[in-house]
Amino acid sequence: MDPPPKRMRMMDAGRGGFPDMGVMSGGGVGSPPGRPSPGDVGVDHHVQQHQQQQQQQQQQQQHFVTEQVDPRMPAKQRTWSRASSACQTCRGRKTKCDNERPICGYCRRVGATCTYIEDSAPATSLCQGVGPRLLGAIENLANLIQRNEENFRAIPQLSRDLSRDSTDYPDSPTFQGRHESGILGQDGGGGDGANKWSKTNLSLSDTAGLDTVLEWPIFPKPVPFAINPFSHASPRSSEVFSPRSPPAMEFYELSRLADLFLANVRPMNPVVEPAVLRQMIKQVAENGPDWSSATCIVALTCALGAISQRPGQRTPSGTPRGYSVEPNRHLASRYWSVxxxxxxxxxGSPGWESVQCLCLAGIWHMYNMDPLQAWKCFSMASNTWYTTSLMNKYDAHEHPPTASHRAETPSADFPQSLTLEQTLYFTCFKSECDLAFELSLPGSILAGVDYPYSLPAPPSLGVTNLDNKALMMEQRSWYYYLAEISARHLINRIAQAQKRCPPHPTETGIDRMLEVFEVFEAQLTDWYEQxxxxxxxxxxTGDIAPLTDDLCQMLRGRYLAMRELLCRPFVCLASTISVGITVSESTVARVAEIASRGLQYCLFRIQATSSSPHHGLWLQLRVFVTCSLLLTAAERAQTIPSLNMPTRLIYPQNWRRTILAQKDILSNCWEFEEGGISDCAKVLDWALAKFTLG
Known part of the structure; x- marks a missing residue:
C-alpha cells in the first residue's frame, strides 16, 4: 500500500501535538463527530498504524507539549513542568522506565547501573576528563593547608580586595599622577588640591585607632572595660566652678592671655592673625564686650591662653601685678562662659569670623578632653566655611570687587600671613580628619569642595631678620603648618591603602602589602628630608624623650605616627596569623623585620608622649594605650603554639618597664573621666597584667 499523502501526515502530526483535537470515534481531523472525512476511508489502516507508533512518545511528552499549546495563555493557567525521563539503561533499550529512584525496577531486576540524565549531566559537564586530576589536586591542597586553614579561607576576599579600587594603591598610574611635590617648594597654586583631599577623605570604615586594635583576635573577648570616648565627667567637689561674674576685660589682662594664646596655641592653629587679634582686644577693652563675633574671638583666645598656660610659664611681655591669681582652669572657664x-x-551671620569662632571652640573642647563636642564645632566650622564661600562667590559674581576692596593693608610688625580662607579650610578639614581617624565619625563636607589648592599660599615674610623674634616665629609657624598638612595628606593615603589589605593574606597578598609599604616609606622619607x-x-634612635620645642615635638610625633602606622599591618600579621608554609623564607624574614620595627616605633611613640597641656593630648593618650596594646599583643602571641611568626620578632628592650615609667609620668592625665581617658587607663592596666583582672 502506498504511503499516506503529505497532507495526511501533517494532519497526523497535528493530532499528536494537540490532544484536545485527537482522533474521535469514526471521525477525522476537523470533521464533525460521526461524519468521516473523504480521505479517511483510504488511509485508515495507515493512520492507525502511525498512531500506535507515536502513542508511547505522546504519553511521555504530554505535560510538556500541553504547556506549549498556546503561548498567549495567561500565566495562571500555565504550569511549567518536565516529565520524568527514563534512565540511560532504559533509554538505550528503548523501553519504558518506571522512573523509580535511585534505581528503577528493570535495573534492580537485572543488576544494571541505573543513571539518570539530570543526575549525571552536571558531573559529566564539569568533571569529564579532568575529574581524577581535579580530585587529586584538591586532596593535595587540603594536605598542604592543613596547618593554615584559616588563612586560605580569605582567598576569595583577597581577590576582591586586590581587584577593586586599584587607584588607591600608591603604585597605580592614577595614584602616581597625584604624587605630592615638595612640601616647602610648592606654592599652593596646584589644581589638584580638591582631588587629593576628596580622594583621601576618611569615612566611618577608615578608623585605625584604639577601638580597631582591640578588635584583633589576639586579645581576649569581651574586653572587660568599655571605653566611652564621649563620656562627661561628674565634677569633683574641689573643682566645681560656676562663673557668676564676667572676667576682667582690661587691656593688660586681655593682652596677657592673648600672648599665651599666641605662644601656645596659634603656632599649631594659625586661624587668627596676631595684628587683627590685637586690634579686636583694643576695641573690646575700650568699648566693652558686645555680642559681635570679634568679642567672641577675644573671649575664646583668652580662654585658650589661660587653659594652655604651663606651670611656671611667663608671657613674653611679663605678667603685670595684680593678675593671674585665679587657677588657670577657673579663669579659662570664665572667659569661655562669655x-x-x-x-x-x-x-547666625555666616562669615570668616564665624568660622574662626567655631574653630577656636573646637580647640577649646579638645583641651577639655571632649572629642565629640570638638568634632561638632569643627564640623559646623566646615559647613560655615562652605556657606561663606558660596555667598562670597555669588556676591563677587554680582558685585565685582573694586581695586580698593582688593587692596590689603600690611602691618608694620606682622606682615601678611596665610590667606585666611585657605588657612581656615585646611584647619577645619585637618581637625576633622584627626578625630575621624581615631573615632567612627562621618566625613567632612569639605571633602567634596572643588578647592583649587593643595597647600595654603605662603605668606609674604620679606627678608628674614634674626633679631625679629615675632617674624621668626611667624616663619616657623608657617613651615610647621605646611608640613602638618602634607603629613595629613600622607596619613590619609596610608589609611586608604591599608584598608584594602585582606585580613588573612596569602603570599600574593603579603607581597602586595610589601609593595605598598615600600612606596609609602619612600614618600615618608621625602617628607622628612624636605x-x-x-x-x-x-x-x-635609642631612648627618646619629649622635645622642648612644641613645633618639633608635634612634627616628630607625626613622623613616628606614620612610621608606626606603616608597620602596623605587619605587627598584626605576625601577632594574629600563622603564615602559610607556601610563603617564601625571604618574605617571612621581611615581614618579621618590618613588624619588629613597628614594635620599636610603638615604644618611641610612648616615650614621646608629653604631659604638657595641648589640644592633642586626648589623642596622644589614646595612642599611648594603642601602642602599649600592640606590644602586649606581640608578647601574648609568643604563648600561642599555632603562630609561627612571634619567635622571629625582635622586641624592644625593657619595653614593659618603659611603659610603666611613662605611665607614672602621665599620672595626672589618667584621672580624667572626660573622653573615656580613665577607661583607657583601666584597659592599659588590664593589658599590662597579661589580660587578667587584679
Missing part, C-alpha cells in the same frame, strides 16, 4: 553665649550669634631647618628634628 564666648559660649556669643557663639550662637556668631553662627622639612625646613627651623622645624627639623633628628630621627629617633
Amino acid at each position: 564666648a559660649e553665649k556669643r557663639l550662637g550669634f556668631s553662627m 622639612l625646613a631647618p627651623p622645624i627639623s628634628f633628628q630621627v629617633p
